[in-house]
Amino acid sequence: MIKDRYSGFEQDYLANTQxxxxxxxxxxxxxxxxxxxxxxxxxxxxxxxNYELKEDEIQNLLKVEHVDxxxxxxxLNKITKLGKLSNDPYFARFDFVELDEDEDEDExxxxxxxxxxxxxxxxxxDPLSGRILIFDWRTPIASxxxxxxxGEASYTAPSGEIxxxxxxxxxxxxxxxxxxxxxxxxxxxxxxxxxxxxxAHADSHMKTIINTIQTQxxxxxxxxxxxxxxxxxxxxxxxxxxxxxxxxxxxxxxxxKMEDKKIMIVSPNGVFSDYIAMVLPDLGExxxxxxxxxxxxxxxxxxxxxxxYLSREQAIELSQKAIEYKSTMAxxxxxxxxxxxxxxxxxxxxxxxxxxxxxxxxxxxxTLRDLFYATYSDVPLMDRTMKIAEHICxxxxxxxxxxxxxxxxxxxxxxxxxxxLALYKMMYTDSAFISEYGYSLSEDMITKxxxxxxxxxxxxxxxxLCNTDELSKDVFYIIADEAQDLIPVFIDVLKTLYHGxxxxxxxxxxxxxxxxxxxxxxxxxxxxxxxxxxxxxLDTNYRSTIEIxxxxxxxxxxxxxxxxxxxxxxxxxxxxxxxxxxxNSVISTIEEMINDGYTSVTILCNTLNEARxxxxxxxxxxxxxxxISIKAFPVYLAKGLEYDCIITVNVEDKLMYTACTxxxxxxxxxxxxxx
Numbered sequence: 001m002i003k004d005r006y007s008g009f010e011q012d013y014l015a016n017t018q019x020x021x022x023x024x025x026x027x028x029x030x031x032x033x034x035x036x037x038x039x040x041x042x043x044x045x046x047x048x049x050n051y052e053l054k055e056d057e058i059q060n061l062l063k064v065e066h067v068d069x070x071x072x073x074x075x076l077n078k079i080t081k082l083g084k085l086s087n088d089p090y091f092a093r094f095d096f097v098e099l100d101e102d103e104d105e106d107e108x109x110x111x112x113x114x115x116x117x118x119x120x121x122x123x124x125x126d127p128l129s130g131r132i133l134i135f136d137w138r139t140p141i142a143s144x145x146x147x148x149x150x151g152e153a154s155y156t157a158p159s160g161e162i163x164x165x166x167x168x169x170x171x172x173x174x175x176x177x178x179x180x181x182x183x184x185x186x187x188x189x190x191x192x193x194x195x196x197x198x199x200a201h202a203d204s205h206m207k208t209i210i211n212t213i214q215t216q217x218x219x220x221x222x223x224x225x226x227x228x229x230x231x232x233x234x235x236x237x238x239x240x241x242x243x244x245x246x247x248x249x250x251x252x253x254x255x256x257k258m259e260d261k262k263i264m265i266v267s268p269n270g271v272f273s274d275y276i277a278m279v280l281p282d283l284g285e286x287x288x289x290x291x292x293x294x295x296x297x298x299x300x301x302x303x304x305x306x307x308x309y310l311s312r313e314q315a316i317e318l319s320q321k322a323i324e325y326k327s328t329m330a331x332x333x334x335x336x337x338x339x340x341x342x343x344x345x346x347x348x349x350x351x352x353x354x355x356x357x358x359x360x361x362x363x364x365x366x367t368l369r370d371l372f373y374a375t376y377s378d379v380p381l382m383d384r385t386m387k388i389a390e391h392i393c394x395x396x397x398x399x400x401x402x403x404x405x406x407x408x409x410x411x412x413x414x415x416x417x418x419x420x421l422a423l424y425k426m427m428y429t430d431s432a433f434i435s436e437y438g439y440s441l442s443e444d445m446i447t448k449x450x451x452x453x454x455x456x457x458x459x460x461x462x463x464x465l466c467n468t469d470e471l472s473k474d475v476f477y478i479i480a481d482e483a484q485d486l487i488p489v490f491i492d493v494l495k496t497l498y499h500g501x502x503x504x505x506x507x508x509x510x511x512x513x514x515x516x517x518x519x520x521x522x523x524x525x526x527x528x529x530x531x532x533x534x535x536x537x538l539d540t541n542y543r544s545t546i547e548i549x550x551x552x553x554x555x556x557x558x559x560x561x562x563x564x565x566x567x568x569x570x571x572x573x574x575x576x577x578x579x580x581x582x583x584n585s586v587i588s589t590i591e592e593m594i595n596d597g598y599t600s601v602t603i604l605c606n607t608l609n610e611a612r613x614x615x616x617x618x619x620x621x622x623x624x625x626x627x628i629s630i631k632a633f634p635v636y637l638a639k640g641l642e643y644d645c646i647i648t649v650n651v652e653d654k655l656m657y658t659a660c661t662x663x664x665x666x667x668x669x670x671x672x673x674x675x
Contacts (some may be wrong), residue, residue, distance in 0.1 A: 297493065483508055
C-alpha cells in the first residue's frame with residue numbers, strides 16, 4: 001500500500017506537475033517564436049540575394065533552413081504533446097527503493113524512504129530543477145509497474161539489473177486535467193480500472209491502452225524486435241493495440257538504430273487504417289507509414305498500366321471467388337518453383353551470326369548459354385539479354401548502334417516471352433514445368449477475371465525476374481495486421497520486397513474473412529525464414545462480454561479455450577422474421593440499444609451490396625438515430641474494429657465469429673430474415 005508523506009500530497013503533486021507543464025509550454029512557445037523569426041529571416045535573405053549567391057551558397061542556405069524548419073516542427077509537436085499532458089498528466093504511480101550495495105540486505109527499507117515514480121505518455125521534467133516528474137511508460141523502470149508485485153523487485157536498466165523494494169502501485173483517473181479518483185492496486189488487472197475501461201463506450205478510433213496494459217501484453221510489446229514475431233490471439237485480446245504500442249516502444253528505444261529507416265503497418269482495409277490513425281499520435285509517435293496490401297501490389301504492377309484485377313472485396317461482391325488453390329501454400333510453392341524453373345529455362349539460345357564490315361562473327365549457342373545462365377547470373381532474368389548484347393559489342397569492338405540493337409533483338413527472340421503476364425499464364429500450360437515439378441495445373445485455372453491471387457503471383461514474378469530497385473525501401477519494422485487474411489503468395493511478396501525488415505504478424509485464424517486456410521503462422525514460418533522466430537498466443541477477450549464471447553464460439557469449427565472478463569446482457573437471436581415485422585424488430589432493437597445509452601450501433605451483413613440495400617429498405621429515421629450514426633457494413637470492412645452494439649443480419653456461419661466479436665456490450669442476431 002502506498003503511503004503519502006503528508007495530507008494532500010496527490011493534489012500538491014498534480015499542481016506542481018501542471019505548473020511544470022505550463023512552464024514547459026511557455027518555454028517552447030518562446031523557442032517557437034524565435035525559430036519562426038529565424039526561418040523568415042533566412043527566407044528573406046535568400047529571396048533578396050538569390051541572384052548574387054553562388055550555387056553552393058544557395059544549397060548551404062537551403063540546408064540550414066531545412067534543419068531550422070524541422071526544429072520548428074519538432075517544437076510544434078512538443079507543444080501538442082504537452083497539451084495532451086495537461087488533460088491526462090499521468091495514469092499511474094509506484095513507490096520504489098533502490099537497493100544500495102553498501103547497505104545491509106537484512107535492513108528492510110521503509111515506505112517513507114521510497115521514491116515516487118509517476119507514469120505517463122511521455123517524460124516531463126521540471127524546467128527549473130531538471131527533476132523528472134513523469135516517466136515515459138516505455139522507460140525501463142516502468143516495467144516495475146507492469147510486471148512486479150509489491151515486495152522485492154528488479155528491472156533491467158542500460159547499466160544492468162537494478163534491485164530494490166516495490167512498496168505499492170496506484171491508478172489515476174483525470175477529466176480535463178482534474179483528478180477524479182485514484183486507488184491502490186497490485187497488478188494492472190487487479191482493480192476496478194480495467195473493468196471500468198472495458199465497460200466504456202466504443203470510440204470512432206482506437207484508444208491507447210497504456211493504463212490497462214496487462215502483464216502478458218506488456219511483455220510482448222517490449223520483447224525482442226529482431227527477426228520475425230507472430231502474435232496469434234482471439235478476438236478482443238488486444239492484438240492490434242499491442243502491435244501499435246510495440247511501434248511506440250520501438251521508436252522510443254531504437255531511434256538511433258533505425259536511422260532513416262521506416263516503420264510500416266500493413267492494414268487490412270482503409271476503414272481500419274482510419275480507425276488506428278489516432279493511436280500513434282496519442283502515444284507521442286508519428287511518421288509511421290500505413291499501407292494496404294493492394295497498394296503494395298499496385299506499386300509493383302505499375303509497369304503494366306493496362307492490367308486490372310478483381311480486388312478481394314470485388315470477388316466477394318460479384319461472387320467471382322478466386323480458385324481455392326490460389327489462396328494456399330501450394331499455389332505459392334507453384335509460383336516459387338516456376339520462378340526457379342524460368343531461371344533455368346527462360347532463355348533458349350541459338351547460334352548467332354553477325355555481319356560486321358564484310359566480316360561474319362559467329363557466337364555459338366554454348367557461349368550464349370554460358371553468358372546468360374552463368375556470367376550474368378546476378379543480373380535479373382529480364383535484363384540479361386541487354387547485358388549480353390553489350391558484352392558482345394564490347395568484345396568484338398562493334399561500334400554501330402544499329403548492329404548492337406539488332407543483336408539485342410535477336411537475343412530477345414530467344415526468350416520464352418518478354419511479358420511477365422504472358423509468362424504467368426504459361427505456367428498453367430507449360431508441360432515441361434508441370435512434368436518436372438509434378439503440379440496439377442490446367443488452362444481452366446486461367447479465370448476470366450484476374451483475381452487478387454493472380455495479381456500477387458504476377459507481382460512476385462516481377463520482383464524476382466525484373467530490376468525493381470526503384471521499389472526498394474529501408475523499412476526497419478513491418479507490422480501486418482489481420483494476417484490470417486494474407487494469402488501465402490502475398491506474404492512472399494512482402495518478404496521479397498522488404499527482405500531486410502523485421503516483422504510482427506498479427507492475426508486470428510478463427511477470423512478468416514477471405515478465401516484461404518487462415519493458417520498464417522505456419523505459412524509465415526515457411527516463407528519468411530528470418531530468424532529468430534517467436535510465437536505468442538493470447539486467449540482472453542477483453543472486448544466482448546462473457547455472454548457475447550460464449551455465443552460467438554458456437555460458430556468455431558474447433559473448440560477454443562477463450563476467456564472473457566466481464567458479464568453483460570444475453571445475446572438476442574431472431575429467426576425467420578420477414579417484411580414489416582422484420583423492419584419493426586430491427587428498429588425496436590436499435591431504439592433499445594440507444595435508450596441503454598450506447599452510441600455506437602452497427603449492422604453487419606455479408607456484402608457491401610447487402611448492407612446498402614438494408615440501409616435503404618430499413619429507412620432508419622432520424623428520430624431513432626438522432627445524432628447517432630447507424631450504419632451497415634459487410635463483415636470484411638468491420639474486422640479489427642469494435643462497436644458498443646452489433647446487429648447481424650443473415651451473416652454466413654463462417655463469418656459469424658468475426659461479426660459477433662465486434663460487439664463490446666450488446667449483440668442481436670437475425671437469421672433467415674428479409675424485408
